[in-house]
Amino acid sequence: MRKVKDEENFEDRDAWLETIMDEYGERLTKLAYNYVKDWKQAEDIVQDAFITCFKHYEKIDEIKFFKSWIYRLVINQSKDVLKSSAFKRVMMNSSLFSLFTSKDPLPEMSLLKRSEEEFLSRCVLSLPVKYREVITLYYYEECSIEDIKGMLGLNRNTIKTRLNRGRAKLKNMMERWGYDGEQA
Structure with missing residues (x-):
């Protein structure tokens, strides 16, 4: 009996995640892009945010304002990427960087x-x-x-x-x- 309940919970979690991905995915990607100015990097940030949502599914009822929470999550992850030295090295050494500064x-x-x-x-x-x-x-x-x-x-x-x-x-x-x- 326990296994059936876990499978139902997993199906609920999947449906919930799919719903929030449909509702917020594009807007969150645009938001992340506004920080990192790299579409692939923005998509990665949003994917990480959705993974965090998936992991916190059981605690989601404790979050009063979900939209604010998920936006804050994406903003913080975007800022972390901007601070990372690897991101700065890739952007500064990229031949694309010279195109944008031309x-x-x-x-x-x-x-x-x-x-x-x-x-x-x-x-x-x-x-x-x-x-x-x-x-x-x-x-x-x-x-x-x-x-x-x-x-x-x-x-x-x-x-x-x-x-x-x-x-x-x-x-x-x-x-x-x-x-x-x-x-x-």
Whole structure:
């Protein structure tokens, strides 16, 4: 009898994990990408987060705000990756790094310039992490100041200040570069 109960619990856990993967997978990957700026690395971070969820299935009822918890998990893992010396060595030694620091736009970037939304996304990605994370959570993920407070562990006023400064930096960038992406 014990074995049947364990199999049912495992099926419930699998169904639950599949549900949260469908609901949060893409958004969490985009969130992680905003930190590490590498899609494969972002996918790995989210996969690790889902493994953590799977391992904590029995304790999931103890988590009051699941969305905040899983976002915080991805944010922390993304920051850990950024701090790791291996990540820095790979990014600094990568031939791709020289492409991103080149003054000449890549052909792919020329295609992206056609869309104002994509231009704005590139501007957001160029912000320092402390501004990028609150801008992303507030505008792209539509989280409230209170939700962001729970996810990042910051004071409400700090979040508001970072939102204001981030918006000002974005406005400045967009005015300087214009919507065609070229320096004025």
